[in-house]
Amino acid sequence: MFVSRAVKAIVQNRIAVTALLFLGLVFIVSLIYPLLSEYNYYAHNLDNVFLPPFSGKHVFGTDNFGRDLFVRVCEGAKISLKIGLAAALIQTLIGIIYGCLSGVYGGIIDEIMMRIADMFHSIPSLIIVILLTTFMGRSEMTIIIALSITDWTGMAKIMRGQTLLLREMEFVQSAKVLGVGNLRIITKHIIPNSMGAILVNVMLSIPAAIFAEAFLSFLGLGIEIPKASWGTLANEGFVYASSYPWLVIIPLSFIAVIMICFYVIGDTIKDALGG
Amino acid sequence: MEKLLELSDFSLYIKENKILDAINLCIGRGEIVSVVGESGSGKTMLAKSILNIVKAKHIRREGRILLEGKSIEDLPDEQMLKIRGKSIGMIFQEPLSYMNPTMKVGKQLTEPLIKHCGINYREAVEKLKLLLDRLKIDHLKEYLNKYPHELSGGMAQRGMISSTASCLPKIIIADEPTSSLDLIAQKSIIELLKSMTCDFGISVIFITHDLSLADKISERVIVLSKGRIVEEGKTKEVFINPKSEAAARLTASALRKVGNFNTKKTNAEKDILIRIEAVDKHFPNKTSNVLTDVSLEIYKGETVGLVGESGCGKSTFARLIARIIKPSAGKILYRNEDIFKSANYPQKVQMIFQNPFFSLDPQMKVENIVIEGVGRKYLPKKEALERVKHYLEMVGLEDDEISTRYSYQLSGGQCQRVSIARALIMNPELIVLDEPTSCLDTVSQAQILELFKRLKAENKVGYLFISHDIRLLAHICDRIAVMYKGTIIETGSCEDVLVRPVHPYTKQLISVCYNGT
């Protein structure tokens, strides 16, 4: 019911549809770019450094090593989107399980679980991610894990709130009276009736995760060379901003536009489902 | 009588829908007039139109409103400001939501005085105190220093009325000012309004859906139905001899005589099914006990009624028996076994809740709702569906389609029937019913009560029927227990409790339910 309402709302909103199409475009191109360009993302070509966009076959120009920027942006898309989506989904899962269990059991268990969540919440997640990546290394996997275990508190609090609310509703109480166990109550009553909040939260945590990774990489604390996410590309290009601005502006623009797209879609869903 | 306020052929259109149709009425100086009608008849719209505070798009007004002979129907806002609060005041149904939660009571209540009479805060407080003193509000200084959420409904409403009256307006419009209050507070508010008229000559337009209430406060009544005035006259006469259909309906719901109660011999058996022993219930965030030392015995097959005002603890009691919450002290036994240790309790005791729509999971189809307690683990689909059908028929839902519908596609009465089917499929020995008809319209109410009677005869299932309206219980119960502030103060057969009540609260409750006094 929630999903169909969300889809309907998106389809009826022209801006949301545009956003969705653009996202789809970026996704597809990032996968099929070898068909569009003969270059790869790591080969140095020192004869062709710092070419501006549209120089011959270099659609976005080249960087300080002569690597084609378009191709690098495509690879960056794969990495940024992969990390963003994976982190968002995992943290949503953790949040749902944690919040539901805390709400359903209530009492002391709830108190303890919420104190722990508060601890995670009050320490800025970025700091924890920085610490974790410093000591665990900076691969895609560690960044995904680091982001997932720090930002789940939002979803957990929402699910706990939903659970506490729904727990008092007559249909959940009657399920208890009918003898339905806690686990079934969570899976059959609480989660289906919270799909609205879950969907909204997922859609809004994807850009948050993409942002977190881009932020880290931009500071130089995220994905390292030779692999590059958009944030890393921006970091590399920042040094040359005054002379060769496209090296930093193009990756940044992609970050910005992709995030706007996700936010627009998320906002549309949020308006439709009442947040 | 001098005409104070006059409406002449006044009509209100919202988006071309006629909300009020050619209203003609006049209010005299020092008069109390009641405007009665069912919900949706336009009473509140009328009140808001007089003060021109209807908030909607595409409003069109026709006709005239005259205050002391002068037109006010098309005054611009800056001039209406001088009339609102100063010449015409208004009080609302639920006082707490009409008060600013972050502003101290004293500051809010003196606002009209400060705005209209040009005095400062201190002087305003003095003037207000004179009025509040009459209301026997103790410790005035503390009262004014509180925040709205720290007051009870009755205290807040009395404050609101004093505040509205403090500028000595010519008219006070009271929109259902007592509906959200308990019976004792209701009485004091009515007295207060009457004294406003007697002592200060303030006219009152009293809006209500309860004719018996109108009878207590006003001499004249105007009956509104679908935006039109359908009857007008002396309250007593309209009460006894209603001429319009709307008035007749209002009279019927107000009149109930003691005497219609269940005199059939109970088919209860001798053994005790549920015994509640000295149960206390205390919630962590409330200061006093919700239930104190409650004891009751329920026999197999009997229908016990539990009556009490809202907030007395009835629902908490029901949830204890249904094992939704645990008692803080005392025991609840099912055939001498503690219910919380009893296996298969769901097959012995079931519960029906008050709100029919909230009782059903909006994401589930009716057939899945009904079968939920039985579980589908060992039941093949075909057999499950057949069982569902059987019980749906038992509760009067014979239509095949219904089992694939969702709760929002059903009416309140149908939802409640689904709840009943869901409970019956467990073959319980006792069903706890927590105000099962309060959220239904009068027609559905009657139908559901008939259903209960029939099921009782067919299934020999016992009921614990909880309600705030003793008239309802009188029709269906064998025994009645009366609950007041968390304790059971009286139990007995229907006849004993209704005709020969012992406890003073019981007497008052009966008096209020039947006569409205």
Place this chain on the structure above:
Amino acid sequence: MPGELFVVKKNVPPQVLENITQKYGLDRPKLEQYFIYLGNVVRGDLGISMKYTNKSVNTIISKAFPVSVDLGLRALFIALSMGIILGIIAALNKNKPLDDITLFISVIGVAVPGFVLGTLSQYLLCYKLTGFLSRVTGSSFRLFPVSGWKGFSYTLVPSAVLAFGAMAIIIRMMRSSLLDVLELNYIVNAKVKGLSSREIITKHGIKNALFPIVSVLGPLSVSILLGSFAIEKIFSIPGLGHYLVTSVQEKDYTMVIGLSLFTSLIVILVNTITDILYSIMDPRVQLK
């Protein structure tokens, strides 16, 4: 513990080595070292930076912290004042052009990351615009300097950019909060009492509409604090973020941990303060 202290190739005089070893108990077993470290932390001694010999983490913090606080407070001030005012304007002009413009600004602020705006602003305003103005006027005065933190004009663009994201959130919240409050019953009652629209909004509307904003003040301040890391990098401002980033890249572990701990403490402090602030403002809330 990241006790591979002397992996860093620095020439440390033997005597200093001896002292450090003694002071921090580096010749004791690892677990004991850990407890010694914690003990020191509680006493406020976060250890010596592994890179900058002779500079303890504490001195770095005492130098960098005021800069970050300065930047953060300016940004918070801009975000709150502009955010609340614009939010009120948007609410009172609902569905009129002024509302649409304000909402558009806020969408950009919410969706576009701070460091993107920061880099773009630096490029456009500080580099291009300021350079252009300098050339045109022939003076050497730079309206928006590109980097550094040496005077008032240096603070303008960084604070404004840092504030933008938070400001956007506040605009949206203030707008919807005020609109919600104006639908409530006590506003109708105020109208019935004869108060004018202006009196209703100022006496009853705004205060109650501010609550949601106070409740997010904590997370908002934290986001400004974290955003400042990127802004400090872009504009080369010597604040906490700047040192934290460089210390990670240089694997200066004690610095990293010291700065992280300090930042976390600040965050907890800010959240506690905002909780207390909220309970003071809202009479319905009691601190447990």
